Amino acid sequence: MKKSILAIVALLTAGAASAQTYAIQAGRLIVDASQTARGPSTVIVENGRITRIEPGATAPAGATVVDMRAKTVLPGLIDAHVHLTGDPGTPFWRETIDPNELAAIVGVKNALLTARAGFTTVRDLGAPGNASFALRDAIHDGIVPGPRIIASGGALSIVGGHGDVSGFRPEVNAVLDPGGTCTGADQCALRVREWAKRGSDVIKITSTGGVLSQQGRGLEGHFDPAEIRAITSTAHRLGLKVAAHAHGARGIEDAAKAGVDSIDHGTFADAAALQAVKARGAWYVPTLMAFTGVRDRLGKNIFTPVVEAKGREAMAVWGHGLRAAHRAGVKIAFGTDSGVFEHGRNGEEAELMVRLGGMSPRQVLVSATTGAAELLGVGDEVGTLDPGKSADLIAVDGDPLTDAGALTRIVYVMARGKPIAMK
């Protein structure tokens, strides 16, 4: 009995090996965004992995040829801050009627949109219930197409902070409580352990107030530094990194000093805050596209007054934090906050990073490949097209090393060795 099962497994494996060889012929090939691009080259993919790169346009016997000889082929992009299970413009009261299971299904739609936009790895930082874990696992198992997901599940926050539920009658808020609030070092450490037990790959904290929640306590630091230290030390001991949503300067500084791995948004970052971020080796994740989602809805009676005020405050300094962080030599990882704006527009962040942040197109591409891969802890698998890595690659019109806009002109996507249907 056992022998026959092994024979079947061997047959299936052999069949898969011959059926899954691709020769992706590139006009220009970017193996590593920090290095000079190569001319015409062919990437050979076998069983989901890059096995070798050959000069010129080649086609091994039996390989499926992908003709990108008029395009640039490069590593699949990485977005370090998405919310696949949500769509922009959803009224806040919908959380009182939508089941968490709906979020997972919305996520299936958005995962495909995101992959088609050239993003083959994402870090999902905030989803209801277990929706992002289910989505992550379904994509991993090949049930639905999409990017590789590093998922946090819900965010940890203070009671009444961004990440808790506010804005309804107290008894309604209580029913909707996502269970991620904590007070004091012990309880915050407990939450990290609970989240790790449930399946979090990374811990997300809302270390300051946030724009789009109904909490009215501003955008500065909310957690006590001792609480953040308890979260980071507990998470790191379990092999989990910590992503800190942070807008206000002192909140950024507190989070960085407490050892978080990334500062996301970083809106009001000042010199002292950025010095702390740099000294601790944390990453800055700009999410400039999030502000387009806010900008487009200001002044239209879409937001409640409490959100409208915070939105205006943040919009007034759009891009200032990234510009200062980049000048200060802080490590930048590409991240957009998709879900606050429409999924699939992630690549538009690149031009904003150049225009508002003062980065070069090459620096932006590094941030979206090797940079974000390092932050997410997946640099051994993705970020470059080195043989042995997962076959996560895309083709674009133009040269993204000189034109950041090329990252919005995606013509081909392969995720973990499987082509993504583009229409």
Ligand SMILES: [Zn+2]
């Ligand atoms: Zn976010």
